[in-house]
Amino acid sequence: MEFQKFAVLGGGSWATAIVKMLCENLDEVCWYMRNSDAIDYIHEHGHNPNYLTSVSFDTAKLSLTDEIDQAISYADVLIFAIPSAFLEAELSKIHVKLKGKTIFSAIKGIVPESGKIVGEHFHDNYDIPFKDIGVITGPCHAEEVALERLSYLTIACADPKKAEQVASALRSSYIKTKVSKDIIGTEYAAMLKNIYAIAAGIAHGLGYGDNFQSVLMSNAIREMKRYTKRLYNIDRNINHSAYLGDLLVTGYSIFSRNRMFGNMIGKGYTVKSAMMEMNMVAEGYYAVSSAYKIKEDFEKKVKTPIIDAVYEVLYQNKNPKKVFARLADRIS
16 A cells, blocks of 8 residues: 555654554654654664653654644644643644644543544634544553554544555554544543543552452443433444443553553542652543533433542542542442
């Protein structure tokens, strides 16, 4: 297959993993990150000094830049892997046209400024047609990509040809890909599973065991089904890997930053202290505020006891022990 030009925007672990996947198939990948010192380090040493440091790159394949306009002008396909909390600040730096580009989001969160998932944000705020917007979702952890452990990606786009183009560019001996048309459902599921992973972490930090965790996760997938159905009611199988699989790996994995964040909250850390100690962005923290507000505006209410519990702990400063004791009585 003849590939278009790809640019990855972001300097974190997921961006690094995506660049690694693309380098398996492409002769050149443009990589935008705002940290010019990291760019210099990659040029000299062949790996990202801050994230997934074990991944070695053939620097001859990398077109590195700290100018976002340069990356956008270079590429036909833009893969955004910037944490949602910082996305709009980066987009505000752009002075070239985004329209006409194919934009894929590898961001699993809500844009705080608009309260929307990334695809909707690009469509509503930057006039990008939905046919030119796609989503890259798991179940897939960047750390396992670095280790070349067998991993799975779902690539969603309204245009199946564009979905397959991106899927083919990411596919390798250790990356299996499938395509989907459920852009809205997969992106909301990717956002919601981070909230449920925080819930799993809080429960673990409070001392709940595997039995409770299994009930929590089974309730989480049913809650996700109700939520996504109310948002965008199409025929989707919530048990497929893009939904249930991604939820399970994020809820249980030792690599899950959202579970780690929740675990710290359950152990008594404040939100601020947990974030400072992690030195990473837990997307679920920002997502739960927006997810809660979105569902409060539903014309017909949806039962979301897990989202409600996480929101109460993180945003209403309620006691996690008491909140989860009530949650335990509401789920079964």
